[in-house]
Amino acid sequence: MRFIIPFTTRAKVIIQDLWKHNLGWDDPIELLHLRESWLTWVGELPTLTKLQFPRAYTPASADNPSAIRELHVFSDASERAYGSVAYLRTTDDQGQVILTFVLARSRVAPRKCLSIPRLELCAALTGAQLGKVIQTELTIPVHKVTFWSDSTTVLYWLTSESCRYKVFVGTRVAEIQTLTEMSEWRCVESSHNPADHITRGLRLTELAGHHQWSSGPAFLIQSPDQWPSMPKTEGEPDCNELLKSVFIAxxxxxxxxxxxxxxxxxxxxxxxxxxxxxxxxxxxxxxxxxxxxxxxxxxxxxxxxxxxxxxxxxxxxxxxxxxxxx
Known part of the structure; x- marks a missing residue:
């Protein structure tokens, strides 16, 4: 279920750095900072045996037809990586809320430098695809799906027509709009976004303990009226992605x-x-x-x-x- 993605993504970034220096699989790592990063990562591997997370999405008391199940998918990006993570929010008959980790995925940012808004859009696309996969594969009913992003630029793009933007942005916006509804997207602060751990990385000791990554963001335990709301934005947040106007007389x-x-x-x-x-x-x-x-x-x-x-x-x-x- 890719529960340890915040750990494995760190290795992906290191390997990409090794490729940038044209090192082969059997070549020694001469660069000190890369060798130390790699040895630190390898040194954490014994902690894998201490990792545990529940296989059941809900306790038996909440596993009934009257339970309300919601899927929440968070996405985030940085200059080095991007990805998404999904949680199942179940509300039982007594109003108790149970949050459970479902699935995650990550990608290393391409070597060609992309702007942060573009990477955030790529992350949002992985979130939309992840939500579609989970809804297709889960055998339990999901009553509602919510997608979360901390990029107001991406959320603005999703409210617009994809034809207004350049090919890179336009094609991804169009695919997200096909997979999801705009009403399903909401804004979340980076500090409350568990997908932020994909891009920053986590140690296995952190994953082994009680952590936001495993238990989900705390605000989802509260009622929906206390969840983060969309901040107000004035005008186009990133005009560089707009197609240039052409005058034809x-x-x-x-x-x-x-x-x-x-x-x-x-x-x-x-x-x-x-x-x-x-x-x-x-x-x-x-x-x-x-x-x-x-x-x-x-x-x-x-x-x-x-x-x-x-x-x-x-x-x-x-x-x-x-x-x-x-």
Whole structure:
């Protein structure tokens, strides 16, 4: 059930540091701080035999159909690791609350440096996935699921449309929104977040005793009206993840008023017909006076229309706009 993840994640981080220095499996650890960290971790292994945690989620007195069961999933991240942990909160007929450790998972942060909000989002995704797995695999009914995060930025992202953000954030927000409902997410302070122990690590002696990791956060024993509430936020908490706005203008070149070139035998006839159509002259009266500028205007319109129809992409690029015709 990955009860000792705060301990094993410490080893994952050490191994990642060894890889960063291109050390093989059989190479000696020359770096003093890494060797001391590794030997300290190995020295704690004998304490594993002292670890105990109950296999039953609830005592027999609370194992009945009238009991109310809630799943609470906490997530957290740091520069080195992120993960999530789940607890089952059971309320029996007398109103007594029992908290039990269910499952946890962790990941080492990628070598490519990511911002803390992005890592917190990755942690929230592991929490959403963990909640889905537990609900699918548990044979006992779960009446309510609550997800907890200490990142107000992530909670804000989850209230928005995923298409507003860059690919990294948008895809993860979309998956979380598919697996969970926004009403299921709540904010918790880091000091009350048991998933914080995944990122900071714990010694086996701490896991062997009474600890928040094994017993769950104390506030869940209280009534829901005393649980942490969402702090007020003003505006977008992290504008760097928003997609940049792109302005697209449209230039419409009317073509319905211009004559059809296929109906004329010569360029001169087409230009003359264009001049008359532009000025609303329906007849072919050649005695009407026409200025030279009108012929020039007609020729420009005909050439522009031909260019737009024959080379639409080049036409759009030359003006920096999207060109359409009516």
């Amino acid at each position: 449209t230039v419409s070149v009317p073509s319905s008023s211009l004559p059809d070139p296929s109906q004329f035998h010569t360029w001169q006839e087409l230009v003359l017909a264009t001049v008359k159509s532009l000025h609303g002259v329906a007849t072919t009266d050649t005695d009407s006076p026409t200025e030279a500028s009108e012929y020039i205007e007609a020729e420009k319109l005909l050439l522009a229309q031909a260019q737009m129809e024959s080379f639409p992409i080049a036409w759009a690029d030359s003006y920096g706009v999207l060109v359409t015709s009516n």
